[in-house]
Amino acid sequence: MNTRDAAQQFADTWQHAWTHHDPDTIATLYTDDAQHTSAPFRPPHQGKQAITDYIRWSFSTETNPHVxxxxxxxxxxxxxxxxxxxxxxxxxxxxxxxxxxxxxxxxGLAVKTRDYWHTG
Structure with missing residues (x-):
């Protein structure tokens, strides 16, 4: 898969799955040994299961997301x-x-991701 298609699939899948709080669908975007860093001072989440657990936790207090x-x-x-x-x-x-x-x-699977974000 070319990177442009993989990136669009990543965006589309995250947008839909975040809206519906579906971390298992998001997990399909990552390799088994992928690494995700969610904030500069947090340790990275290593592996698909750790990433899925983090996403599930981050959705746990959130309702009615518009993504x-x-x-x-x-x-x-x-x-x-x-x-x-x-x-x-x-x-x-x-x-x-x-x-x-x-x-x-x-x-076309994510092997390493890093987020920078701000809430207000």
């Missing part, structure tokens, strides 16, 4: 995708804006 992923910017085997989410967390409205950086393998 939008932008058009991926692609270079070689890498992509960057901005995203914007409005939801309620612990009953309070929250807005999250961020960007995910993805490295893909030749099969």
């Amino acid at each position: 939008h992923f932008g058009t991926p910017l692609v270079d070689g085997d890498q992509a960057a995708i901005e995203y914007h989410v409005t939801a309620h967390e612990n009953g309070e409205p929250v807005t999250l804006a961020g960007c995910v950086f993805i490295y893909f393998n030749q099969d």
